[in-house]
Amino acid sequence: xxxxxxxxxxxxxxxxxxxxxxxxxxxxxxxxxxxxxxxxxxxxxxxxxxxxxxxxxxxxxxxxxxxxxxxxxxxxxxxxxxxxxxxxxxxxxxxxxxxxxxxxxxxxxxxxxxxxxxxxxxxxxxxxxxxxxxxxxxxxxxxxxxxxxxxxxxxxxxxxxxxxxxxxxxxxxxxxxxxxxxxxxxxxxxxxxxxxxxxxxxxxxx
Numbered sequence: 001x002x003x004x005x006x007x008x009x010x011x012x013x014x015x016x017x018x019x020x021x022x023x024x025x026x027x028x029x030x031x032x033x034x035x036x037x038x039x040x041x042x043x044x045x046x047x048x049x050x051x052x053x054x055x056x057x058x059x060x061x062x063x064x065x066x067x068x069x070x071x072x073x074x075x076x077x078x079x080x081x082x083x084x085x086x087x088x089x090x091x092x093x094x095x096x097x098x099x100x101x102x103x104x105x106x107x108x109x110x111x112x113x114x115x116x117x118x119x120x121x122x123x124x125x126x127x128x129x130x131x132x133x134x135x136x137x138x139x140x141x142x143x144x145x146x147x148x149x150x151x152x153x154x155x156x157x158x159x160x161x162x163x164x165x166x167x168x169x170x171x172x173x174x175x176x177x178x179x180x181x182x183x184x185x186x187x188x189x190x191x192x193x194x195x196x197x198x199x200x201x202x203x204x205x206x
Contacts (some may be wrong), residue, residue, distance in 0.1 A: 018181020
């Protein structure tokens with residue numbers, strides 16, 4: 001077994017942590033500042049954390065525009081990254097001056113949301129309109145503050161392309177979601193051929 005202590009370095013060509021915890025869904029986060037200037041950025045440390053109310057969240061290394069905007073306005077939109085949108089998503093990861101529009105840079109269309117003022121990515125087949133519930137600065141086990149911020153938002157509105165619903169059931173693979181893997185450039189998509197089903201065991205049996 002290869003063993004290392006993260007505090008002393010991993011001794012490998014690339015940190016394996018985010019390759020082991022993966023593939024990871026992408027938090028393609030749209031936000032805007034108090035003056036209405038839009039921002040769009042992907043975050044690979046992203047997931048869903050609660051059913052009712054539905055709460056999603058992403059972590060930002062550093063106090064970036066997305067975090068600043070969301071703390072200012074208390075709103076953001078998550079947009080599903082799909083295989084046809086992978087290059088545009090990657091384009092929005094570029095570090096631009098504050099206020100420069102990533103929608104325009106990536107050739108994406110901002111679409112009006114229903115309940116928040118932040119625009120959605122019109123080309124994305126799924127969007128979650130969110131209101132900020134918490135913004136938490138992470139700390140190490142010793143209590144030392146880390147320059148990373150966990151942004152949690154309650155999903156207050158959901159947009160789904162109806163082509164992804166079959167008999168009312170959302171078809172995950174049909175959406176062709178893009179997932180982040182390890183290393184500087186690795187991504188994956190998923191395929192229905194790799195699906196398998198498990199039924200949760202009933203603890204009362206046996």
